[in-house]
Amino acid sequence: MRLAAALLVCLASILIGFSQAARLKKRRAALEEFQRVLIEIKGLLKYENASTDAIFRKIEQLRLPYLGTFFTKWRIYSEKSDPAAALKKAAAELPDCLLKDDRALFQKLGAFLGRSDAQTQIELCTQLAEKCNAMLAEYERDHGNLTGLYQKLGILIGIGAAILIL
Amino acid sequence: MVDTDAFESASAALGGSFYRMLSTVGQKQRSHATEITLRKDRCFCINSECDTVFFSKTGNLCTDAAFQLYRPSAAEMEECLFRLCDYSVQTHRDQLSQGYITVKGGHRAGICGNAVRDTAGKIINFSDISTIRLRIARNIVGVADQFKAYFLGQNADTLRSLLIAGAPGTGKTTILRDIANAISNARYGRFFAVSAADERGELSPEGICCDVIRNMPKAEAILLAVRNLRPDAVLCDEIGTTAEASALTEVVNSGVAVYASIHAGSAAELLLKPQMYILSENKVFQQTVLLSGYDRSGYIYEHINMEAVS
Numbered sequence: 001m002r003l004a005a006a007l008l009v010c011l012a013s014i015l016i017g018f019s020q021a022a023r024l025k026k027r028r029a030a031l032e033e034f035q036r037v038l039i040e041i042k043g044l045l046k047y048e049n050a051s052t053d054a055i056f057r058k059i060e061q062l063r064l065p066y067l068g069t070f071f072t073k074w075r076i077y078s079e080k081s082d083p084a085a086a087l088k089k090a091a092a093e094l095p096d097c098l099l100k101d102d103r104a105l106f107q108k109l110g111a112f113l114g115r116s117d118a119q120t121q122i123e124l125c126t127q128l129a130e131k132c133n134a135m136l137a138e139y140e141r142d143h144g145n146l147t148g149l150y151q152k153l154g155i156l157i158g159i160g161a162a163i164l165i166l
Numbered sequence: 167m168v169d170t171d172a173f174e175s176a177s178a179a180l181g182g183s184f185y186r187m188l189s190t191v192g193q194k195q196r197s198h199a200t201e202i203t204l205r206k207d208r209c210f211c212i213n214s215e216c217d218t219v220f221f222s223k224t225g226n227l228c229t230d231a232a233f234q235l236y237r238p239s240a241a242e243m244e245e246c247l248f249r250l251c252d253y254s255v256q257t258h259r260d261q262l263s264q265g266y267i268t269v270k271g272g273h274r275a276g277i278c279g280n281a282v283r284d285t286a287g288k289i290i291n292f293s294d295i296s297t298i299r300l301r302i303a304r305n306i307v308g309v310a311d312q313f314k315a316y317f318l319g320q321n322a323d324t325l326r327s328l329l330i331a332g333a334p335g336t337g338k339t340t341i342l343r344d345i346a347n348a349i350s351n352a353r354y355g356r357f358f359a360v361s362a363a364d365e366r367g368e369l370s371p372e373g374i375c376c377d378v379i380r381n382m383p384k385a386e387a388i389l390l391a392v393r394n395l396r397p398d399a400v401l402c403d404e405i406g407t408t409a410e411a412s413a414l415t416e417v418v419n420s421g422v423a424v425y426a427s428i429h430a431g432s433a434a435e436l437l438l439k440p441q442m443y444i445l446s447e448n449k450v451f452q453q454t455v456l457l458s459g460y461d462r463s464g465y466i467y468e469h470i471n472m473e474a475v476s
Contacts, residue, residue, distance in 0.1 A: 051254035082245070083253055115248070117290075118256040 006162035013161060017154015024139075024150070027097040030066040031136050034105065037067065038129040045118040045125075052083055052114035069093050074110075084110045105132055172304045173199055175271040180300065181249040183242070184210065187225045195219065195227070200335055204298045206243050210236045215335075215459070243295045250275050250298070260381070261366070263289050268367035272303035272343075303339065303368060310344035312464045314354065316453040317345060317425060322354040325399050325423035327450060331430040332457030337465060338427035339368055339403050341457075345425050346371035346401050361391035362401040369403050385409040392420050399423040411441035415448040424450060432456070433470050446472055 037059055044050040044058055056075035064071065070093040077086030087110035094103060105128060112124045173196040177188035180202065188202065191212065198214040209231070211220045219227045221236040228235075238246075250267045251258045261267050267275045278297035281289045310317075317328040328345075330338045349358040350373025360376045362369050363384040371378060377395050379387040384402055388410070391397055400417050402410065405428045414424050430436035433456060437446075445451060454470040 045256060049257055051252060051257045053252065053254070078253065082248065114251075114253045114255060116255055117259045121256060 002165055006165040009165060010158035010162040013158030014154045017150045017152075017157070020154075021148070021150040023097045026066065026095060027099070027102070028136065028139055030095050030098055031102060031132055031139070033064045033067045034102075035129055035132050035136075036062070037064070037071070038109075038125045038132065041113075042122050042125045042129075045122050049118050052078065055113070066095050070095075070106075083113050086110075101135065105135075172271065172273070172302050173197070176202060176269075176273045176300055176302045179250055179269040179271070179273060179275075180204075180246055180298075182245060184238075184246065187221050187236070188212075190225065191227065199302055201302065202300045204238045204243060204246065206240055206296045207237050208235075210238055240294070243298065246298060247277065247295050250300075259290075262291055265292065266366065269300075272305075272368045272370040273300055274303065274366065274368050275300045303370075305343060305372075306340055307344065307347070309337070309341050309465070310348045310353075313341060313345070313455065313467075316455060316469070317349075317423075318354055323356055325349065325358060326452045327418060327424040328426075329445070329451040329454040330425075330427045330457060331436050331454060331470075332427070332467075333431045334429065336457040336459055338457060341465070342401060342403055342425055342427055343369055343371050346376055346399075347373040349373070349399065350375035358398040359396065360399045360401060361388075361395045361397035363387035363391065364401075364403070366403075369401060371401070383409075385413040388413040388417055392417050392422055397422055399425060402426040404429065405441050405445070408441050408444055411444040411450075414450050415444060418448070418450045426451075430456065433468075436470075 040059060040062065041055055044055050048054070050058070053075070056071065056078065059071045060068070060075065070090055073093045074083070074086055074090040077089045087106065091103065091106065094106065108128055112121060177185050180188070184204065187210070195212060195214070199212045200215060201213040203209070203211050203213060209220050211218050217229065219229055220231060220233065222228050223234045223236050225236070248255070250269055251262075252269075255262070258267050262277065265277050267277065269275060276297070276299040277292050277295060279292040279295040282291040282293050284290045313328065317326055318324070319326055330341055332338050346360045346362055346369070348354065350360040350371070351357075357375045360371065360373060362371050362376060362378045363382070364370065364378050364380050365382060365384050365387065367380050369378070377391065377397065379391060382390070385407065388400055388402060391400055400414075400422055402414060402424065403426070405411055405414065405426050414426060417424055428436065428439065428442070430439065436442055436456070451472065454472050456468045456470055458466050458468070460466060
């Protein structure tokens with residue numbers, strides 16, 4: 001009985017540690033995907049003067065693992081309403097790992113997408129990409145080592161608790 | 167000549183509360199409507215050949231402007247314009263700077279407001295939109311038949327150049343569209359390759375042997391078509407400049423037929439146009455008709471003998 005309990009506690013602790021680490025990694029990957037989307041939008045605006053619908057469809061073709069569902073929903077809702085209003089509905093599909101500041105980047109994109117000429121939108125996309133870049137740099141500085149720490153802590157606490165129980 | 171689908175697609179382009187109100191309009195009004203007009207803080211109405219009906223605050227139609235009319239707000243006008251742009255202002259920038267937007271189905275919305283200029287003085291946009299006037303483009307199959315004798319040679323195996331003149335709203339574009347569809351779909355027995363210089367996206371011909379060049383100045387598009395697409399006929403809606411007239415002269419000199427339209431209320435007005443001087447000097451058109459409207463039997467027109475007139 002004790003052995004089973006020790007094993008369970010150990011496993012749970014390791015799981016929590018690893019899931020926290022995965023959450024951090026996921027946030028980073030989602031922000032990187034967002035950067036990729038911004039580059040794609042800039043290209044589409046500059047070289048194709050693409051419509052908002054065409055932009056959404058191209059983003060869908062990128063098959064983004066973390067933001068793919070969100071952009072698909074955004075496109076679907078945008079078919080019947082203003083992209084800014086559609087974004088509010090689609091925001092529920094954004095990954096949980098994104099923080100409030102990260103979500104604000106998406107809101108900013110929704111506020112200008114399709115609303116002005118291509119050049120202005122390209123400039124706003126560049127500003128947004130710079131902001132996203134700064135957030136990623138901040139992540140590297142503050143959380144880069146946290147990922148490994150969460151994993152190690154999970155294992156150590158798990159083993160420690162198991163020993164105590166035994 | 168009834169095409170109520172055109173009214174439906176035009177009202178869908180306006181969207182929102184405007185579409186909801188327009189969907190209650192009866193068949194008769196739908197088939198006769200020529201424009202849908204929105205004026206900020208003033209009225210929302212449907213224009214037809216002979217009258218104008220207004221939407222009241224309750225969404226009903228009335229002919230008396232003394233009623234409590236539905237008055238579109240500034241926010242509604244802005245939202246409507248954004249919707250007409252299909253939520254992509256960037257793709258409609260050039261059109262917006264010229265005061266119009268062409269929407270799906272070839273309907274053209276004329277925009278009125280404060281012109282915004284860039285540092286070079288060029289108009290780049292309109293702000294504080296005060297009027298949106300959506301002209302309903304109708305695709306009526308068979309209207310070209312009435313003019314068959316003017317644009318087809320004997321045995322229907324050759325084409326003759328035709329100029330359609332008329333005041334706005336007399337049906338010039340509708341006839342041109344049907345001519346393009348008819349000859350490129352072999353309605354008269356033979357397939358002809360047609361190239362349409364559709365700068366404003368209003369013509370939107372759908373014939374299977376029809377090539378459409380959009381968003382390009384007509385004069386350039388006409389020459390591009392002749393150089394690269396080897397058409398049997400070239401289509402040009404609303405000849406507005408001497409450059410377009412010169413381009414059409416080159417086309418005719420290349421052995422290609424031309425179908426075009428031009429704004430003119432009478433033969434005298436037609437001859438006063440500088441572009442017409444180039445066209446008649448070079449004998450570009452073999453036939454010219456002047457439209458004055460339509461009734462139940464079809465279009466009311468006058469065949470003009472250009473040589474006699476000039």
